[in-house]
Amino acid sequence: MTVRHTTVTDPLARPLLAELTHEYSTRYEKPVDLDLEYPPEEFAPPGGAFLLLLEDGRPVAGGAYRQYDATTAELKRIWTDSAHRRRGLARQVLRALEADAARRGYVRLYLTTGPRQPEAKGLYLAAGYRPLFDLTADPESIGPLPFEKYLETPHP
Numbered sequence: 001m002t003v004r005h006t007t008v009t010d011p012l013a014r015p016l017l018a019e020l021t022h023e024y025s026t027r028y029e030k031p032v033d034l035d036l037e038y039p040p041e042e043f044a045p046p047g048g049a050f051l052l053l054l055e056d057g058r059p060v061a062g063g064a065y066r067q068y069d070a071t072t073a074e075l076k077r078i079w080t081d082s083a084h085r086r087r088g089l090a091r092q093v094l095r096a097l098e099a100d101a102a103r104r105g106y107v108r109l110y111l112t113t114g115p116r117q118p119e120a121k122g123l124y125l126a127a128g129y130r131p132l133f134d135l136t137a138d139p140e141s142i143g144p145l146p147f148e149k150y151l152e153t154p155h156p
Contacts, residue, residue, distance in 0.1 A: 001060075001089075003096050004052045008040040008064065012052055016062050020079045027116045034077070042066040043076070049100050050077075053093055061089040063097050068110050073101040075111040078120070090123055102151045109149045115139035 017034055024032040043050040047067035052059045063078035075097060080089045101109060113120040129147035139145060
């Protein structure tokens with residue numbers, strides 16, 4: 001596996017983002033267009049990043065972050081190709097994003113995931129993210145599920 005820092009517009013990213021768009025549209029029963037959600041430059045340095053996890057040169061997972069505020073990055077679009085799930089790839093992407101954000105000086109990560117994405121909720125809880133919502137409540141009654149995590153400062 002290799003991590004490739006790239007852009008949202010990289011042709012290698014298109015299959016992953018297309019599958020993510022389809023998944024969101026299916027789970028939430030409404031059309032989703034990720035291209036309209038955020039401008040691509042929000043996921044580019046210096047404030048953001050977009051990366052792909054490649055296996056034999058092919059994308060199998062990816063994710064991004066953008067600047068949320070001066071000390072916080074917001075994670076977005078963490079996704080594993082459906083043919084490669086249950087291998088810990090999303091966790092690898094998460095670790096790479098966390099390390100990159102810490103190197104760029106962020107001290108906190110923030111994210112939201114949808115109430116119909118229990119796999120994502122489980123990933124973030126297992127990775128040490130603190131839920132900013134009542135875990136005992138029906139997720140559908142909450143809407144987007146917010147999480148945060150404070151990062152360790154990298155040592156020079």
